[in-house]
Amino acid sequence: MRPTYLRGAGLASALGPDLPAAVHALRTDAPPRMRRHAGLDWPVHAVWEGEVPASEDAWMAHARETVCAAARESGALDTARSGPLFIASSSRDIGAREQSLAWHGDTHAFSERVAQWLDWRGPVFSVFNACTSAVQAVLSAQRCIGAGECEDALVLGLELPNRYTVCGLAAMQLLSTERAQPCGAGRAGLVVGEAVAALHLGAAPARWRIDGGACVVGGSNPAGLEPQALARALDLALARGGLQARDIGLVKMHAAGSGANDALEASLLAERLGTHVPWVTLKPSLGHTLGAAGAAELALLTACQAADVWPRLHYAPDPALAPQLGKAPAHAAHRLLLLFAGFGGGHAALVATDQEAR
Incomplete structure (x- = not known):
């Protein structure tokens, strides 16, 4: 299997319209x-300024602008449009459906619409x-890149504004009414985050590999x-990475x-990795971006390491839980x-290697 590299990334989030804004x-x-x-x-950690657009057309227009900007930032539109496009999301276009009350329809239709926005020519x-x-x-x-089925691919993580997700999680009593405090002494639930993240993956060597x-499904909880x-x-x-x-x-x-x-999670990490490895959480800055989290957090984490900037905690972490949480690494981590x-x-x-950090 050929190695896969992160050739570029784009991110629109509550921290700003792109990755430089987030790092700043x-x-x-x-x-x-x-x-x-x-x-x-x-x-909610909001991806758009102001109120959510009050019509389906306006919501879609905002979504199109944000998605196209993130894809352009990743560089994928220059070289990858014939490769596969993966749309990852929990809420898809539910925010637009809230405006039109059109609840029926093919769940893949929104992915095809996104592909049209990008003038994408590969499979979706x-x-x-x-x-x-x-x-x-x-x-x-x-897997596609490793098997030689394509040279490039684009992964889009989309979690766009809607009330449906917030109400559903609130009904399960999972949300904080103020702010998220992961591993904090006063943690009281999660805060939803909105984001559009683009990952341009490819076979051509780049800084990040x-x-x-792995994904594993547990059936008991x-x-x-x-x-x-x-x-x-x-x-x-x-x-799978040949690592320990x-x-x-x-x-x-x-x-x-x-x-x-x-x-x-903290107990498992302490058992498997010890307490000498720095831990970081991005959800106080991004919110929990749900289906987009894998793309949004990888994009922001690699940008943080490249810029030597790390999110600071504005709350007290639970010292018995994660004493090393929130402390900036002494040097760039290789993996x-x-x-x-x-x-x-x-x-x-997911394991990513920074080939410029040794």
């Missing part, structure tokens, strides 16, 4: 853009599998983190702010481990 926001300690939908108590795939969607899309692209990854399944995903990701736990220099936790899930979990029992791990 982290460097200057600017707060993420927030929104509360009218009549709802729960905040929909990956709609809760919060591990974008990781599964990355691994699918990696995708070494290994479909709405929460299952340590055995996450451990299995971690072990498989390392094995000691090779990891930085961990990006899934940590969303759940009292039980954060504790289970990054990213963890994700989602509804339906999905657990995922």
